[in-house]
Amino acid sequence: xxxxxxxxxxxxxxxxxxxxxxxxxxxxxxxxxxxxxxxxxxxxxxxxxxxxxxxxxxxxxxxxxxxxxxxxxxxxxxxxxxxxxxxxxxxxxxxxxxxxxxxxxxxxxxxxxxxxxxxxxxxxxxxxxxxxxxxxxxxxxxxxxxxxxxxxxxxxxxxxxxxxxxxxxxxxxxxxxxxxxxxxxxxxxxxxxxxxxxxxxxxxxxxxxxxxxxxxxxxxxxxxxxxxxxxxxxxxxxxxxxxxxxxxxxxxxxxxxxxxxxxxxxxxxxxxxxxxxxxxxxxxxxxxxxxxxxxxxxxxxxxxxxxxxxxxxxxxxxxxxxxxxxxxxxxxxxxxxxxxxxxxxxxxxxxxxxxxxxxxxxxxxxxxxxxxxxxxxxxxxxxxxxxxxxxxxxxxxx
Numbered sequence: 001x002x003x004x005x006x007x008x009x010x011x012x013x014x015x016x017x018x019x020x021x022x023x024x025x026x027x028x029x030x031x032x033x034x035x036x037x038x039x040x041x042x043x044x045x046x047x048x049x050x051x052x053x054x055x056x057x058x059x060x061x062x063x064x065x066x067x068x069x070x071x072x073x074x075x076x077x078x079x080x081x082x083x084x085x086x087x088x089x090x091x092x093x094x095x096x097x098x099x100x101x102x103x104x105x106x107x108x109x110x111x112x113x114x115x116x117x118x119x120x121x122x123x124x125x126x127x128x129x130x131x132x133x134x135x136x137x138x139x140x141x142x143x144x145x146x147x148x149x150x151x152x153x154x155x156x157x158x159x160x161x162x163x164x165x166x167x168x169x170x171x172x173x174x175x176x177x178x179x180x181x182x183x184x185x186x187x188x189x190x191x192x193x194x195x196x197x198x199x200x201x202x203x204x205x206x207x208x209x210x211x212x213x214x215x216x217x218x219x220x221x222x223x224x225x226x227x228x229x230x231x232x233x234x235x236x237x238x239x240x241x242x243x244x245x246x247x248x249x250x251x252x253x254x255x256x257x258x259x260x261x262x263x264x265x266x267x268x269x270x271x272x273x274x275x276x277x278x279x280x281x282x283x284x285x286x287x288x289x290x291x292x293x294x295x296x297x298x299x300x301x302x303x304x305x306x307x308x309x310x311x312x313x314x315x316x317x318x319x320x321x322x323x324x325x326x327x328x329x330x331x332x333x334x335x336x337x338x339x340x341x342x343x344x345x346x347x348x349x350x351x352x353x354x355x356x357x358x359x360x361x362x363x364x365x366x367x368x369x370x371x372x373x374x375x376x377x378x379x380x381x382x383x384x385x386x387x388x389x390x391x392x393x394x395x396x397x398x
Contacts, residue, residue: 077332125152129152142188
């Protein structure tokens, strides 16, 4: 009898143990899955919030915050919230490298947006590539950025495309024959100058003068006086807003009659138009933001950004915003792991971005979309032309 009772007791204990052992792991697994789904999706971001490019840093930071807010209020990424992990690179390449190491190790982000210039972006790109973390450059133009590898993409135009578009504008749209160039002496200025010069000289125009200046320069009268004496049709200025506004003001003071053609570097309501004032009227630029677009996505962005920042957006803000929004679209469609994001960026087509319809990214990670040509009229940028010629807007594959 005791033996039977003991066997029954063992059976009861075994059944209880089996029941507990079978259900507990299921509950833990379910809870783990539930907790994992609540974890935010981290996207890294770096920009020159301090230093000589702080104005652009402020602009792109506001755009990044606006984009993340827009994504999250719209339901996040299939219900998961996006968390912005941002750093200040201070326009310093060494600092950008240190930031890249943090983002890819400590912060464990799934993707990164560069809101910085070519120098910091180019210096840090290899770290993201090695770590297998997709990085989108919002507006840095140097060709070597995307040549780093298949995890590196560019949201705005590579320098060869924008320089060529500038050349097309000068020769085909404005009929220039005799051209002078005054450019900032860094990756931005030298890359645009090279591709612009190659295009115009291959299409019947001559470049009679090329001068450069350092970032932060304020006195351009000597170079402009020489250019005036050459009686050129057009002055091409690959410059940033700070120097560009001074070039325009001093050119007007000298009564330089040449048409001034700029680039996205002076696409700034605050830094360029606000400083150059009436001297900016008539200036034409190549860029990727058409303020007069009738597309709703553009109207909404301009309205929302202006309400948040207290002033109208510029090209760098629009490009940065688009980088986040295209990442969100890709993650919703293809997944949130770094490899899924990378593969998804190579597959996405016809995405309605603020800076134009993104037709896709080529094998090198270069975007394909139309180039906008804007003209300053009564203190504001307005539509002048749009370049959609595939021979101009298609970036090289290598």
